[in-house]
Amino acid sequence: MTSAPAQPRPHVLLVAAPFQSHVNPLLRLGRRLAAKGLLVTFTTALRAGIRLSPGDHDGDGGDAEAGAGRGRLRVELLRGGGIWAPDDPRFRVASDMARHVEAAGPAALEELVRGQAEAGRSVTCVVANAFVPWAFRVAGELGLPRGMLWIQSCALLCVYYHHVHALAAFPEADAPGSVTLPGLPELEADDLQPLLIYASGQDLWRQMLVADLGRARETMSWVFVNTFDELEHSTIEGLRERLPVIPVGPLLEPDDADGEYSSTADDDGCTAWLDAHPPRSVVFVAFGSLVKNDSDEVAEIAAGLASTGRPFLWVMRDDNRAVLSADALAAACRDRDQGKVVPWCSQGRVLAHPAVGCFVTHCGWNSTAEALAAGVPVVASPRWSDQRINARFLVDVHRVGARAPTPLRRDALRERVEEVMSGPEAEAMARRAASWKETARASVCDGGSSDRGVQAFVCLLYTSRCV
Known part of the structure; x- marks a missing residue:
């Protein structure tokens, strides 16, 4: 008697918007799903500057099943349909890029899905970032279940x-007021500015947001969120009455989530420089990949850091560094021990280094999650989007931190750094931050709150019920 053929592994197709901050969390979710035994393929319209892990580049070569169960995933980039080449200069304008991918992406994605079926690995479901509504439309037209990864x-x-x-009365744009939502503290008008809710109805990003969320309850089988239950329990429970929310975060690199600093992340000598400093002594400054500080603010930050007398590691992109005079930078750094300025670093791994005692941040969600997972108190200087809400929670x-005015000024920066590192509440902040580190780490370990969400999703793909 012959045995029945083995059931094929469920195949999850991940579709990312071509921004690094969107690509990274989706790749990390994909690796967790692959580690649970699923076949996972990642795709995006690749553009210059997007980093993908070399270990994930399986493409059409090799055994498609080889990485299943070991956290590896396949990468097949969107091609055809007139997709621009990665180095096309038109990719540099975010709105132009989004419109192009909206127009060219559907045909390329449909071709990719059909190619997977022809290769014997039919797609089971599609999981995409928010802000790629076209991917959800294509999946629906092909009869595939859909899931969204919300990265904030x-x-x-x-x-x-x-x-x-329209489930709550929000204050009008540029007017005082507040709103109370299930599971959230009362949010003042200042917390809500300048969110997309106040953007023009013709704003591209607002239109995509409305497309994503307008029928999410009817069309989305899963809404994965880059958070963990312990961090936002009441908000998650309140929103679950309306959406199938599954917390799966923090979606960090494994070394970051484990709270261990890897010497392989020695960018521009950061590891050796940090190793030379005592625990919790270094001020780490980074404002993400999009914030552009004007010349006055850059000079004020430099002077403020110098005035603390503390060692600092400052991630300053070239466009920000260009507006700071060499003399001002030299005065801030004084010598190699006082300050180090680099154009880029592995932020999560730097935060995990024991020498880091304070993080001056714009409070983007990736930075917020990385700070909590590393147990590092913050000086919060939010700018736009969700950053003010994130700062409010932090x-x-x-x-676990202190709020600084935006734009930053030298005296305010010095005062907030001292408040976080040596003020009357500094030790209590450090203890609370350390507690969040342990909770975040536990959430993604076997049996943790986020791991259970991932496992439940995997079980649903294998069978209608998990025994």
């Missing part, structure tokens, strides 16, 4: 969902 906080998802569906709810 559940709090922001709650705000946007309630606004899109400072007022989780109480």
Whole structure:
């Protein structure tokens, strides 16, 4: 008697918007799914500057099943349909890029899905970032279940969902007021500015957000969120009445989530420089890949860091560094021990280094999650999008930092750094931050709250019920 043929592994197709901050969390979710035994393929319209892990580049070569169960995934880039070449200069304008991918992506994605079926690995479901509504349309037309990965906080998802569906009375643009939503503290008008809810109805990103969330309850089988239950429990529970929310975060590199600093992340000598400093002594400054500080603010930050007398590691992109005079930079650094300036570093791994005692941040969600997972108190200087809400939670709810004015000024920066590193509440902040580190780490370990969400999804793909 012959045995029945083995059931094929469920195949999850991940579709990312071509931004590094969107690519990274989706890749990390994909690796976790692959580690659970699923076949996972990642795709995006690759453009210059996007980093993909070399270990994930299987493409059409080799055994498609080889990495299953070991956290590897396949990468097949979107091709055809007139997709621009990665080095096309038109990719540099975010709105032009989004419109192009919206127009060319559907045909390329449909071709990719059909190619997978012809290769004997039919796609089981599609999981895409927010802000790629065309991917959800294609999946629906092909009859594939759909899941969204929301890469920001559940709090922001709650705000946007309630606004899109007119479920709460929000203050008018540029007017005082507040709004109270399920599972959230009362949010003042300042916390909500300048979110997309106040953008023009013709704004491209607002239109994509409305497309993503307008029918999410009817069309999305899963809404994965880059958070963990312990961090946003009440918000998650409140939103679950309306959306199938599954917390799967923090979606960090394994070394970052484990809180261990890897010497392989020695970017521009950062490892050796940090190794030379005592625990919790270094001020780490980074404002992400999009914030552009004007010349006055850059000079104020430099002077403020110098005035603390503390060693600092400052990630300053070339466009920001170009507006700071060599003399001002030299005065800030004084010598190699006082300050080190680099154009880029592996932020999560730097935060995990024991020498780092304070993180001056714009409070983007990736930076917020990395700070909590590393147990590092913050000086919060938010700019736009979700950053003000994230700062509100870090400072007022989780109480792991101090709020600084935006733009930063030297005296305010010095005062907030001292408050976080040596002020009356500094030790209490450090203890609370350390507690969040342990909780974040536990959430993604076997049996943790986020791991259970991932496992439940895997079980659903294998069978209608998990025994």
